[in-house]
Amino acid sequence: MLRKISPLLCGFSVAALSFFSSTATAQIKPASQFPTTELTAGIYLIKAEVAANEPDREQGLMYRTQLPANQGMLFIFEQPAGHCFWMKNTFLPLSIAFLADDGTIVNIERMAPQTENNHCPTQAVRFALEMNQGWFSEKGIKPGMRISGLPQPR
Template sequence: MKSFFRTCLPVALWFAVGFATAQETPQTQLQRITLSVGIHQIDTQVALTPEQHQIGLMYRTEMPQGEGMLFVFQNPSQQCFWMKNTVLPLTAAFVADDGSIVNLEDMKPQTTDSHCSLKPVRYVLEMNQGWFTKKGIKPGMKLAGRPFSK
């Protein structure tokens, strides 16, 4: 029995550590930038690649207030988001190239309902649901910071 544990325990631990690392990797390797809207600062993770876009905030059980995720796309187009495998209630801000918020969409967790931009955009900022409302942030207001400061 001892030899079983000596052999299997290290393998099981290696596998568990590898699995935990694999679970964390896409989210922990994201670049971070600071955005602002009015007097409010947002600590933002940036999703640049199609793989990062697909994972987004899936499977996360919490996100601190004042943090968000900015999705950056190559070209402006109508962007549509859904919440499959996302347990956090989020609001998506669809953002024009100049940082102007085009529209805000509250999204219900764990659904495949589409929430789309009203016009072509290259940026989508996801925040905890209610954050924009609590801060008085509405369509037409502008985000500042990279990539909007040119």
């Protein structure tokens, strides 16, 4: 059943949506406010911002226009699961490595900017590491190799 909405109510809804959209955008955490950790992949040092809570994981690298070389974002989840990622509102092409608890790379996916395609691990994981697209392949880093320096599960 379709219901007619008054123009006044419709105008209020648009204004409310605009307000909440701008408020949500204003709450985006700057890169400098994410905690960081150092990881290694073979001989390569990675400075990773850490997203270990729901709001930080939801924001991730959205709205960024650049990601310095050898920097990325480490996503930490409480439990291993099939944590999938998409690129809505993410302007950078990224590669994501899904990591087992011991740092072993389960699989690596390439992710195109501003898409809603799901990118999922091939097995349950607690960690995911996003880097500039092609970073892993350029360094010869493949599934089965390890990322060191991950926090130990409790």
